[in-house]
Amino acid sequence: MARAERSDLLPRLAEVFREHGYEGASLSLISQATGLGKGSLYHFFPGGKEEMAQAVLAEIDGWFAAQVFRPLREANDADADAAVAAMFGTVAAYFRSGRRVCLVGALSLSDARDRFGERLRAYFAEWVVALSQALVRAGHPPETADALAEEVVGGIQGALVLARALDRTEVFERILAGLRDRCAIRP
Amino acid sequence: MARAERSDLLPRLAEVFREHGYEGASLSLISQATGLGKGSLYHFFPGGKEEMAQAVLAEIDGWFAAQVFRPLREANDADADAAVAAMFGTVAAYFRSGRRVCLVGALSLSDARDRFGERLRAYFAEWVVALSQALVRAGHPPETADALAEEVVGGIQGALVLARALDRTEVFERILAGLRDRCAIRP
DNA sequence: GCCTTTCTGTACCTATCGGTCAACTGCGGA
DNA sequence: TCCGCAGTTGACCGATAGGTACAGAAAGGC
Numbered sequence: 363m364a365r366a367e368r369s370d371l372l373p374r375l376a377e378v379f380r381e382h383g384y385e386g387a388s389l390s391l392i393s394q395a396t397g398l399g400k401g402s403l404y405h406f407f408p409g410g411k412e413e414m415a416q417a418v419l420a421e422i423d424g425w426f427a428a429q430v431f432r433p434l435r436e437a438n439d440a441d442a443d444a445a446v447a448a449m450f451g452t453v454a455a456y457f458r459s460g461r462r463v464c465l466v467g468a469l470s471l472s473d474a475r476d477r478f479g480e481r482l483r484a485y486f487a488e489w490v491v492a493l494s495q496a497l498v499r500a501g502h503p504p505e506t507a508d509a510l511a512e513e514v515v516g517g518i519q520g521a522l523v524l525a526r527a528l529d530r531t532e533v534f535e536r537i538l539a540g541l542r543d544r545c546a547i548r549p
Numbered sequence: 550m551a552r553a554e555r556s557d558l559l560p561r562l563a564e565v566f567r568e569h570g571y572e573g574a575s576l577s578l579i580s581q582a583t584g585l586g587k588g589s590l591y592h593f594f595p596g597g598k599e600e601m602a603q604a605v606l607a608e609i610d611g612w613f614a615a616q617v618f619r620p621l622r623e624a625n626d627a628d629a630d631a632a633v634a635a636m637f638g639t640v641a642a643y644f645r646s647g648r649r650v651c652l653v654g655a656l657s658l659s660d661a662r663d664r665f666g667e668r669l670r671a672y673f674a675e676w677v678v679a680l681s682q683a684l685v686r687a688g689h690p691p692e693t694a695d696a697l698a699e700e701v702v703g704g705i706q707g708a709l710v711l712a713r714a715l716d717r718t719e720v721f722e723r724i725l726a727g728l729r730d731r732c733a734i735r736p
Numbered sequence: 737g738c739c740t741t742t743c744t745g746t747a748c749c750t751a752t753c754g755g756t757c758a759a760c761t762g763c764g765g766a
Numbered sequence: 767t768c769c770g771c772a773g774t775t776g777a778c779c780g781a782t783a784g785g786t787a788c789a790g791a792a793a794g795g796c
Binding site: 402406 | 742743744745746
Binding site: 400404411 | 783784788
C-alpha cells in the first residue's frame, strides 16, 4: 500500500473489529487487513489496539451523527415522519440487511464494554433521544415516544442478532419493516 | 474444590463465557472460576475449550427447552396467553433484568458464530417456532404470528444489548413490558 | 543536492495462549 | 492389603499475543 492515511485505515480496521471482536482482532490480522506492518500501525495509533478501536468507534459515531441522528434532529414537524422512515432505509443499508454486525452493539455484549463504556452508552443514548424527538414532532404522544424509540433502537439490535444467528437476512428486513410501521402515525 | 462433577462445572463455565466471550475466556480464567487445574478440566472436557462451550450451550438449550419452549408448546388454547405472559417473567428472571448477557446472542455476534453456528441457529429457531405456535393458540392470526414471534425474540435480544450499553436495567424491563403487551390479545 | 520529518518493515521482547503429559492422590472393591 | 482408576496437579510445549526498538526508505522544504 502506498503511503497510508489514518483516515483510509479506519474502514478496514472497523471491518476487522466487526468480524473478530476486540479480543479477536489480533495485530497480525489487523496488519494483514490494512497491509501495514506493526511499525506503521503504531505510528498512526501510538496507543495500540485500544486507540485503534477508539478511533473506529469515533468514526462510526461520526457517521451515525451525520447520516442518522442529525437528519432526525433537523426534521421539522412536516417531514419528521419521512425522516423516521428514511432512517430505516439508511440503517438497513448500513447493516447490509443484517449481514453486517453493529460493532457498538457487539462490543456492548462483550467484556470490552468496560473499556469503551462511555462511547457505547453515548451512541445509543444519542440515537434514542434523536429518534424520540423526531417521533414527537411526527405526532406521537410525548409520553410514549421515549419508550417507542428505545423499542425501535433495541429492536434493530435484536434484529441483527437474530438474523445473524438464523442466517436469514429476511428476518432483519421483516423486523425493521414492522418497527417502521409502528413508527408511522395511524390516521 | 472437592471432587468435581461435570454438571457442577457448567454454571461456572457458563458465567465465564458470558462475561468474557469465547475468545476472552482463557483457560486460566476458567481454571480460576472453577477452582480446577487444567488437567482436571481436560479430564472432563477432552475437547478443550470448544467442548466446554458446546457443553455450556447444550445446558442452556436444555434449560430453555424445559423452562421456556416446552411450556409454550404444551399450553392449550385456554392458557396459551398465560403461557406467553409467563415466558416474559421467566426470561426477565433468567437474564437478571438485563444485567446478564445472553450467551447465545453474544456468540452470534462474535466470530465464534461459525464454530457454533448450528447450535445458535437451533436455539433461536426453536424459540421462535414455540412462541409463534403459542401465539396462534392464544388467538393471534396465524399469518402474523411468525413475524410477531420473531419481533419478540429479537426484541428481547435487543433489549439486552441496549440495557447493557446504557447500563440501565429499567430499559430492559420497559421493552419487555411493551413486547408482552403486543402479545396480549386485545378484546 | 541535501537534511529533516514522516512513514515503514522487521527483529525482538515478555507474557500468555490452548493444550499435553507424567506423576501423584485417594477412594472402592477384590 | 493392595490394586485400579477416576480425579488432580503443575511443569512444560510451541505458537502467538501486544508492544518496543531501530534502521532504513520515501517525501518535502530549502
